[in-house]
Amino acid sequence: MGFEVLFKGKNLIRLLGGVGVAMKISAVSVLISIVLGIVIGMIMTLKNPVIRAVTRVYLEIVRIMPQMVLLFIVFFGVTKLTGLNLSAEAASIIVFSFWGTAEMADLVRSSMISIPVIQYESSAALGLTKLQTYLYVIIPQIIRRLLPLSINLITRMIKTTSLIMMIGIVEVLKVGQQIIEANRKSSPHAAFGVFAVIFLLYFLVCWPISKLAGYLEKKWEN
């Protein structure tokens, strides 16, 4: 079936190293997206019409442009227009952060506006200060709505990172192809085994994270 190829030499270690490359890029993009997304999401709740228009356009661009197209624009277009030699890693972190920030900001915005006014009013009626209202009443509720959704966003970002091979980064798929090519003669069925294992590796990374999101969502219902 072609699984034996993985136990030859350092093949399995190399494959796992490829997963590491993809995970590193996802981790950096996720961190940037969460920090920027919280800030921009808070800005989006302001009622200023200019801010509303700008963020609306930003969200709409991210909503309809495939991440792959954004990747091409940044990787090929920016180099062509500015002469700047952007590495593939930098281009992918820029694109995934640009996309992830928009998604995260939208989640932050919708969980912030979903807190009913009565919560603020009741807190004021109980004599809580503004700081106490946010600290003990509003923010805990926002976090309960936000956390499962943002954990789901993390798995989506990890899955999207698989696209980086298309701009030439040597990650798990590329390593897999190299292993298949190198062993074409000795094990002609390697393609099945290697791609099945990569399939499983992505599943093993994403599945526990989705399960966690589902668990938190259930636990914090209402």
Next chain:
Amino acid sequence: MNTEVLRSYLPLFTEAFLLTVKIGWIGIALSFLIGFVCAFIRYFRIPVLTGIVKGYVELFRNTPLLIQLFFIYYGLPAVGIRVSAEVCGAVGLGLLGGSYMTESIRSGLEAVPYIQTESALSLGMTKTALFVHVILPQALSISVPALVANLIFLLKETSVFSAISLMDLMFTAKDLIGLYYNTTESLVLLVLFYILMLLPVSIAGSLIEKKARFKMFGD
């Protein structure tokens, strides 16, 4: 930017656009079909099949389309299952979309309050009438926003097809950039065609969302 180049590229991009749209919509139709069948299996708790559906949904929701396509297109021929790139693209998109659609439709079905079932049965409706006339319309109305989101997500995912050498928009753009270095023109056409593909769906989607939202009892 060179308009001459733009004009000469236009037929190539139009052809690629039509191919992308065709395979994309076949895949999406397939994903709706899979989604409905699997959601019904889970809703009616059909033994054995429910377990299979659960496993399928978890597996395909937690892996990227690119990996799924690689597995189908390059992995399966090694054990004797060979399909063309077009079929692989449509089937891959259908399987990925099917897992998302299943979840959206199922959560719609489960969100219909139990009192609806009880009331319909006490009115003397048959089980079939109950499902077709009471549960399903309400469930669909609940799942419309999720289905529209899935639709846009799947259309965007068509950009991955180039990885299995389908001559889609991405492939054409990459090819032309590699051949003639007219990067700007290729990227402009690429963006324009994706806007053409997705903006109408995005606008129509928000209209349908408004229209399909009928109020629940007590709203």
